[in-house]
Amino acid sequence: MQDTIDLKELLKIIKNRIWMIICIGLIFGITSGVVSQFLITPEYKSSTTLIINKENEDSKTQLSNSDDLNYVQKLAYTYSEIITSRTVLTKTIDKLNLDMSYKKLASCIEVTNISNTQIIKIDVEYRNPKIARDICNTIPTIFDKEVQRIMKVSGVEVIDKAVASSIPIKPNKKTNVILASIFGIFVGICITIIEVLLNTKIKTTSDIKENLGMNVLGVIPKQ
Numbered sequence: 001m002q003d004t005i006d007l008k009e010l011l012k013i014i015k016n017r018i019w020m021i022i023c024i025g026l027i028f029g030i031t032s033g034v035v036s037q038f039l040i041t042p043e044y045k046s047s048t049t050l051i052i053n054k055e056n057e058d059s060k061t062q063l064s065n066s067d068d069l070n071y072v073q074k075l076a077y078t079y080s081e082i083i084t085s086r087t088v089l090t091k092t093i094d095k096l097n098l099d100m101s102y103k104k105l106a107s108c109i110e111v112t113n114i115s116n117t118q119i120i121k122i123d124v125e126y127r128n129p130k131i132a133r134d135i136c137n138t139i140p141t142i143f144d145k146e147v148q149r150i151m152k153v154s155g156v157e158v159i160d161k162a163v164a165s166s167i168p169i170k171p172n173k174k175t176n177v178i179l180a181s182i183f184g185i186f187v188g189i190c191i192t193i194i195e196v197l198l199n200t201k202i203k204t205t206s207d208i209k210e211n212l213g214m215n216v217l218g219v220i221p222k223q
Contacts, residue, residue: 014192021188028184032176042168044129046136050156052076052118076113076120079156083111083122083143091142096134105135120156129164136162 014021052075082088089105092098098105110123122139126132144155 024188025184029181032180043170046132046162049159133164
């Protein structure tokens with residue numbers, strides 16, 4: 001087995017096997033495309049945005065603008081926790097007759113507080129676009145009632161209601177195919193390098209000296 005390999009020789013071998021390497025890349029890419037198209041369940045995303053209602057005017061007059069903003073931002077983080085609470089999500093499951101656990105639903109939801117605003121964004125990812133939309137639109141209704149019950153304050157108003165998406169966000173077929181093809185090309189190059197390193201066949205007189213440590217006394221010409 002060769003301990004080292006000449007870079008020029010390696011590049012020459014890769015060039016000679018370029019079509020094999022490309023074919024391996026194509027096989028990986030096509031396989032990824034087939035898997036993404038037929039074996040991976042697509043997921044759809046629906047989103048809704050909410051705006052936090054401030055408390056009554058008497059409470060607002062006691063706060064400066066900066067204090068008021070800090071208060072609203074802290075309230076947004078509090079509301080985000082309530083949105084994904086067991087109570088809110090369990091009631092959402094019951095209302096929509098969903099066949100899933102509270103933890104499963106929680107894993108489908110992402111709540112984002114928009115910086116320096118009173119706005120909260122709720123994203124729901126699910127394999128059924130209509131169910132994703134319904135979850136997204138049901139949570140604010142249940143959440144608002146729970147906030148009023150727990151905190152004795154007005155809750156939120158919906159800015160944009162969720163709609164069902166016709167385009168899945170997962171899997172990203174194009175990205176998967178490109179990455180798989182690149183990986184396939186990398187695998188093809190690695191196979192080529194390994195074959196060269198494991199190849200003990202003597203092709204030239206220099207190989208005799210390198211591999212066997214023997215000097216060549218003469219060469220029999222080809223007929």
